[in-house]
Amino acid sequence: MIHSRRDFLLALAGLGAGAAAAGVGTHLGRRDTAAAGTDAVRTIRLETREVTWELAPGKTIRAMAYNGQIPGPPIRAREGERLRVVLKNSLGEPTTIHWHGVDVPNPMDGVPGVTQKAVQPGETFVYEFEARPAGTRWYHTHFEEHRQMDLGLAAPLIIEPAGEEPMAYDHDVTLVLDDWATGTGTPVPDTDAGIAGGRGRVGGMMDGGGMGGMMRGMMGGRGMGGMMRGADEPAYDLMTINGKAYPATEPLRVKRGERIRLRILNASSEHTHVVRLAGHRWHLTHTDGNPLRAPVEVDALPIAPAERYDVLLVADRPGAWWLQCTQPGHAAAGERMIVVYDGHRGKTPIEPELGTAGLLWQYGLGRGRPVLAPPTGGTRTFELTLSGGMMGSDVWTINRKVYPNTDPLRFKKGDRARIVLRNMSMEAHPMHLHGQSFALLAANGTRYAEPIVKDVVDVEPHMGSAVIEFTAHNPGDWFFHCHKPMHMKGGMIALVKIA
Numbered sequence: 001m002i003h004s005r006r007d008f009l010l011a012l013a014g015l016g017a018g019a020a021a022a023g024v025g026t027h028l029g030r031r032d033t034a035a036a037g038t039d040a041v042r043t044i045r046l047e048t049r050e051v052t053w054e055l056a057p058g059k060t061i062r063a064m065a066y067n068g069q070i071p072g073p074p075i076r077a078r079e080g081e082r083l084r085v086v087l088k089n090s091l092g093e094p095t096t097i098h099w100h101g102v103d104v105p106n107p108m109d110g111v112p113g114v115t116q117k118a119v120q121p122g123e124t125f126v127y128e129f130e131a132r133p134a135g136t137r138w139y140h141t142h143f144e145e146h147r148q149m150d151l152g153l154a155a156p157l158i159i160e161p162a163g164e165e166p167m168a169y170d171h172d173v174t175l176v177l178d179d180w181a182t183g184t185g186t187p188v189p190d191t192d193a194g195i196a197g198g199r200g201r202v203g204g205m206m207d208g209g210g211m212g213g214m215m216r217g218m219m220g221g222r223g224m225g226g227m228m229r230g231a232d233e234p235a236y237d238l239m240t241i242n243g244k245a246y247p248a249t250e251p252l253r254v255k256r257g258e259r260i261r262l263r264i265l266n267a268s269s270e271h272t273h274v275v276r277l278a279g280h281r282w283h284l285t286h287t288d289g290n291p292l293r294a295p296v297e298v299d300a301l302p303i304a305p306a307e308r309y310d311v312l313l314v315a316d317r318p319g320a321w322w323l324q325c326t327q328p329g330h331a332a333a334g335e336r337m338i339v340v341y342d343g344h345r346g347k348t349p350i351e352p353e354l355g356t357a358g359l360l361w362q363y364g365l366g367r368g369r370p371v372l373a374p375p376t377g378g379t380r381t382f383e384l385t386l387s388g389g390m391m392g393s394d395v396w397t398i399n400r401k402v403y404p405n406t407d408p409l410r411f412k413k414g415d416r417a418r419i420v421l422r423n424m425s426m427e428a429h430p431m432h433l434h435g436q437s438f439a440l441l442a443a444n445g446t447r448y449a450e451p452i453v454k455d456v457v458d459v460e461p462h463m464g465s466a467v468i469e470f471t472a473h474n475p476g477d478w479f480f481h482c483h484k485p486m487h488m489k490g491g492m493i494a495l496v497k498i499a
């Protein structure tokens, strides 16, 4: 999934009016007549069907794919471009598509039973919307995600800014991380409770992050993992980058002096991944597709389910290096790939020192740009307590209620909407809002002066908290839910109603 920035600019420059629509699967949507403000529409065809997919040599599974690919074909669009996506469902069961992080009109949001009827086997459904806002977005099934998303129905949706791209880079590469329960290998350890601690950790030391840190300490960090795992939670035993587990992962070839923009998307259902490139630091530029004021340099990047981060890789240390997840067992399960410089002669990369994650990204390190529309109405605040999963149960609640019995959060268009989240459970909950992005005002009691903008906030376990704010600009009934499909299935969903 690589294309060069230069090619992209050439493609833009070389366009005549009325150029033909580009299909899905081209890495750069050629800019057709669909400049913002015109009526042109680009048609993209997607077909869901079952496929046989080789995750790694000898690891072949029955999966579900968009157009036969895992992850699905990346869609690239210009901000403001009108997209018409014709979905043909050739699965033996219903499906829908959700455009994650895109401000779509409510009927295009892909939530069965809320914004549309599920697309039945053999049926076709047409999604149409303007691609905005710019950034690393994605699309995935919203029908029984705990099965369908786990089987492969997820893909990148990249929206190029309508104006100038503020940052220069030579290549644009997307990495989709995913986990698989194939039943053929050893399940990776459940590190969930431990990772959230990682956010506040520097150089492997806990920052003593209040009660959460204490409790994690008492419980030995992730020692509760096995006990906490819900009875129905899948046992993930293989982990992939762009649909392949090492040694089948494709190496990334770079030249000394190049700048590579990496868009990293965690499409997995349960695990936070902590991505590191040995010998290099990441220059983090975007959170869930939204630009920071200035890049943040970190050694390793924790990515919760459904989160995306754009990082710039400055290729200044020739050699061959591992790009991998530092979570226990994840690299061994396949989540690693090689970054190799042109002209490098050696064979395998030097093993990175595991266990020294170095400086980890955490939300408080970023300074966001105020990209959200200013409110025109009053402020309405809701407090939501996230609980559940006690003694391995698969019931997950918001204010002690299970969807569809959770109370809706009602706003008027233009309101300043504020939601306070408190996590009383022992697992992290990556909470995702449909239809609009939000500013992250605070987490775990720390207020941020320049809030980052996201559409997923990973609320830490053991009394972790987060405060988000957005302008209720997009009318409709929007899902606000934990992006771990088993938690969704267990009830952790509320409706945000904007009238």
Ligand code: C2O
Pocket: 098, 100, 140, 142, 306, 432, 434, 479, 481, 483
């Ligand atoms: Cu990415 Cu409701 O989903």
Ligand code: CU
Pocket: 396, 428, 429, 430, 482, 483, 484, 487, 488, 492
């Ligand atoms: Cu959850």
